[in-house]
Amino acid sequence: MIGAWGVNMTYGKGALATPVLHDVSLTIDPGQLVLLTGPSGSGKTTLVSILAGLIRPTAGTVDVCGRRITAMTEGEIARVRRAHVGFVFQTDNLFPALTAIDNVAEVLALRGMSRVLARVRANDALVAVGLAERLDHRPGELSGGQRQRVSVARALAGAPSLLIGDEITSALDGTTALQIMHLVRTYITAHTAALIVTHDHRLERFADRIIAMEDGRIVSDTRREWS
């Protein structure tokens, strides 16, 4: 699902050069929910941005869903993301003017889906995250947890192979955080995977692997066996 080999990243040049990733390699297979942890400044966000194709590494190669994105143009990478990757962020980043169902459906429409089908799929996704009663509410009329559920629905409605999340529970209370992670966990099948950046140890119970980073390096990669 994801493969990264010898990834290095340095911001700036010359005397101002700041290396943030050092020879990072990892693979994530379908069926895995992987947590990426580490202290602030350890390189988690840079690594996930590279794996999502949002920034290019200084060196190294990255494959996403069987495609070598480090050899692609920006447009080609965008098409890979559009077709195969869903995103959930720390903040919901929903359009305040749109209702919950429109926030989900419009992203599906951007993927080329007909408006009618997009609304059907958006409806299903919101029902799946427990928001059947909030379809026509705007983000301002929803709680933080409900907004994050909408953003999970937005990410999953397009049936992506890979879900990338960044601190998706950090702004939520304990119960809501666990509910959100439960939604993510149930999405993982033999054909899908998730990579979640987090500081939240409560989430470890949902993970198949926990990769820890420090100073731009992977310092541990713990696989969890499900009984």
Place this chain on the structure above:
Amino acid sequence: MIRISLQSLLFERGKLFAALAGVAFAANLVLVQAGLFFGFEHASTAVITRAGGDLWVMARGTQLVDFADVLSPGVQDVVRAEPCVERARPVIFSWAQVRKPSGGIDNVQLIAAEGAPGRALPWSLDQGLPDDLRAPMRVAVDAADLHRLEIPDPAIGQKVELMDRSVYVGAVTHGIRSFTVVPYLFADPREARRILGLGDGQATFWALDLRDPGCAAEVRASIEEHPDLQVRDREEFEAMTSHYWVIGSGAGATLAFAALLGLIVGLVVVGQTLYSLTESRSRELATLKTMGASGRELAAFVLWQAGFLAAIGSAVGLAWAFGLRMLVAKIGLTVVLDGPVILGGLGVIAMMCALASLASVRKVIRLEAAKVFK
């Protein structure tokens, strides 16, 4: 993207109304200024256009219809001697004074002409008929000038002291005003000569209808052999007159400057609004970019908003301009709002909105998708 774009715009009502007001203001100013420009142009040349003719004969050195020497009676023989001239019609266009009942004196322009076939002079009559001016001592006056000339309403039959002679209102026109807003009084040529003290056959211009327009150059050259005469095509004379008033007087530049000011105000307000909306939604737009939205799709967010503002703002501005046109008509000003003026004005507004959107389009295209991870 159209739904995201327009709903985001409609959601921010304060910004929406500010931007719409800016576009409407700019559209109104552009349309009204352009309408006034063409209204002035029309006002300055309306009599020439209406009097018609292929060629106009006038005293040498004449630059415009409003200031011309009276031609000698012999000129009619000169022009009628041309074999290609089918009809030579006298046009009298002269300054005159009206003594008002209160004792004051006001300048007017006395106009008399034999209209071209099918083109009565004066036109646009509110009361009376052109033939009513054939009766002795009759003039036509515009409804907008009645108050200024202290002519009681109803005006028909009222006495006017014109050049120390008593004449009577035989007809009332509507909306025939000069560029300078000096009242036009229309009379029959024989009556105009009597009032102005001109002899038979005298006129300020001769409008010539040619048997064959192809012989215009020949006729012109032949008449211009006379050292005191010059000949102009009617369109050329219209252009000379309108250029003198609209361009030479600085009125055109003043109108253009006002329109430019409106455009600048509209440009700034719309540009500011679009940029502010883009800025406030940059995180959501970056999220769409992360999810694979292309630069073109993100640019559509701004462009749909710009298009919406242009369409609705222009419609409001157009309605406003029509309202103003009715208002200024009461003081005798003509604002021409015909198809070409409206299309041209709205085209300028569309370009203004497109220009105003450039900074925002540039911003969304260059959005850093990775910012959503920060």
